[in-house]
Amino acid sequence: MDTPSAQDNHPRGECAINAAPTISRPAKPGPAAVELRGITKRFPGVVANHDIDLTVRRGTVHALCGENGAGKSTLMKILYGMQKPDEGTITLDGEQAALGTPADAIARGIGMVHQHFMLADNLTVLENVVLGAEKLHGIGDKARTKIMEISDAYGLSIRPDVLVEDLGVADRQRVEILKVLYRGARTLILDEPTAVLVPQEVDALFDNLRELKSEGLTVIFISHKLGEVLSVADDITVIRRGTTVASVEPSKTTPKQLAELMVGSELPSPQTRESTVTDTPMLGVADLRLSATDSDGVVRTVLDGITFTIHKGEVLGVAGVEGNGQAELVEAIIGTRALDTGTVTLDGQDLSGASTRKRREDGIGYVPEDRHRHGLLLEAPLWENRILGHVTERPNSKGRLLDLAGARKDTERIVAEYDVRTPGIEVTAASLSGGNQQKLIVGREMSHHPKLLIAAHPTRGVDVGAQAQIWEQIRAARREGLAVLLISADLDELIGLSDTLRVMYRGRLVADADPATITPEELGSAMTGAASGHLTAEDAETREGGDRE
Template identity: 45%
Template sequence: MTLPDSGASSVTRSGPALRLRSVTKRFGGFTANEDVDLEVAWGEIHALLGENGAGKTTLMRILTGLYQPDAGSIEINGEPVQFRRPEQALRAGIGMVHQHFTLVPNLTELENLAMRPSAFPWKSDLRATRRTAEAIADSTGLRITPDRLVEDASVSERQRIEIVKLLCRGARILIFDEPSAALSPDEWEELAALMKRLAADGHAVILISHKLSEVFSVADRYTVLRRGAVAGSGPLSEVTADQLVTMMVGGTVEARPPLQPTRTGEPVLTVTGLDVARDAASRTSPLALAGADLVVRSGEIVGVAGVAGSGQRELVEAIIGINAPRSGSVQVAGVDMRSVGPQRFYDAGGALIPEDRHRVAIIGAMTVWENITMRMLRRPPLRRHGLLNVGAAKRRAVELMDEFDVRAESEHMPIGRMSGGNQQKAVLARELSDNPRLLIAVQPVRGLDVRATDFVYRRLVDHRDAGGAVLLISMDLDEVLAMSDRIVVLAHGRVQGELPAATATRESIGTLMTSAVAA
């Protein structure tokens, strides 16, 4: 596979692609990285592992010029380097697909690809970029929609744009931060094959992932960080998954018991004949969801399986009242949701863990207590006679932080400074604090480490066992199979069938998806 030239293709590759020595990074009194050594060879896929907040992303931001280390050194191909700005790292052939995207929402996908901050003066050759993107699509299967605005793309589609952008810039050292978090299993397989081809072509690939099955399927070597320091490193062939987990968390994680049958009650969510346009503002827009029927009862978790772009986003937006459907009906606890606006959804006992917590679920500059109590501030006991009891709100937030194991310096810490796992637990605390009748969880463990993932799963099951209804939407078939009582297969905007989770398999789900293509 031939990739574009970044200007760094002339390196001799006589030594390691990358060597970090005793790298340390502090933020005030907090040490994010301490004396970290990391070496990655050309032609190698190197897994960088650790819990949320272990320092993995900080280390990679140092490598890509977003941060500068307080101590230590970096070598690229045996030569010492210092990156003061990201464009310097880009010029050196280093590229990173960040877990939280770096795209410009109000530009098209093609325009985002064409932006070249490493070039001075800034240039944008749209025709050449389109040709490059088409070549990459032919080689990798990672296709974009060139003329669509990024803000109209789903999370998984935005992640795909980030990956294509990286390849368009011709990076020789490629860093993937949780790249499969929003991909379907088939899309992950394509990406894994791409990583292997890149390594076989002599590139160096760094993979940051919490999914050990994926790590073992593609990586050659590993480095584990725990609390900012190296806890272990070596060939993956010499360790087991349990050993890696022990290195990451400093102990073992108790196995989560399998989902036990429970008695279901009355329908809490009823979707009937739902048609939703892809573009709600256009009368001629094609349907993203057609004739969808769905029921979720109290005391059960219904999983929705399907590849990205199959109508999941439109389904959620119709249920919570953001987009009015063209036809059909949605009822939550017997309340008609056809009026536009989410307040009726919440008033009926609904709650939502959205797909993209950074854009939708939290306000990064606000404190933890403000984010956790956001939905409670308009009603008693936190507000009486139009006045907010700030002290009571903070005390309630601290109680929820303890209950949901939200770890922060204090309730006054800006939530944007916390790790992804703690942010997600804060969202979970807010959404479950009122014991909602219906909880919609969209990709609820995206980008979370093994311990945070286990915590979220247990809370969802606890809510279901207490009589709550849970609609779980995920691109991860293993997650849907393990966490659901019933599974609804959504493909090409239509509900293709329903399966009991106890007897469903990846193959039976895949058959329903394939039959949709054939139809």
């Protein structure tokens, strides 16, 4: 949820937007797919949206930018019928609309792809797509034909009979997009759609978006990746502290100016300049092998001879397209998945047969890929979430008993030190915006002074301000000797934070690269299997020359 805390409604002081040009302007002429006027939404102690105006032209990509807690998702949930505004009007294609439920929005041609996907893992792609829409095309061959027509038309590469649990995050996203198109959506709301994609996949998605708008469809694009916003959007609206602060033309602004409008500061950089790598090994994995049975009953190898070492003070970055074994590697190290063969050692101690609790107690911190599924109890208060994964450790316990007072006090400290914006520690984790949820998780894990931090997509779906804070926490702990296994779809983040880079493809480590010389494009190419061995700029130039020939 992108609902701000009560703190978010107090002024911060003067924001550094004076350097930005005067870029407010009236909406361009043309029919409007969506008009929101005077939208206000209050929650107890919080004004999520205040007097918001938004005009989205038909057949355009309209970007909605703002920091976590600015009110973007709340506004889009109002448009999708999940929330009712306290004040204001919604007009769709020139006709005022009352959207009481998502069904009302779907009937009016509004579809939403949430940042955290709404798919049933134990169902196939086809079953997920038709669920709740059985009356449209049935559940058999007619539905399958329609799904493939949509998939082919927009290059979504959907496989109808695959179980969703066997799909990577990028494929799940495509299923969600197809699901709303299947229901006849003419206006698509995409919440952080590029968070899990490599540059080549982002380019493919943007091609899909351009195809959508060329056929008269409208896309509302929520994103924190400002360079991407400027490359794909026709119009941009910036929201700060629950209200609209500017409308800008992409051709007349820069990422720096957009960041200043959003958060009052410059765009942060993940760049790490000094080396802190020592000669002391911290994590060692040797010949990790793991097989799994897919939905068709076929046994496939998901980890194939994985071997590497991470030293104290070193960040090892692992790049790879989603679904190439990164998740299984993390599960093998944290102990939630049993290996076929191989060893895992931490600080010289063999943990291959140890439980997950033992590994956590011995110094493994874990920021999971999906904070909702694996990192938080969404309906539990913040102080209970602070205990997760560290039940037996201080300050959460004294001997065999939980220390609830200690957990509450330490949660207050984490909220203050990590700038978790919340009315208090008794609110549920679900009431925080995505970025504040992530800061709570990072604060929880770093509070136990881990020897090794497994960070899987640590800044996915968080704004530039929260990104900067998380990056600095990782850099500071690295300087103190922390070893980090970093897995990320953000290639700038991987290159900027890592001391060593490895590329994972089909369950194997196929290439390595020097973060000081590799580019995101070169790294993205290797992630698709186009290169192996040690990557250099010369290799990339040779490959490009061969492609041209």
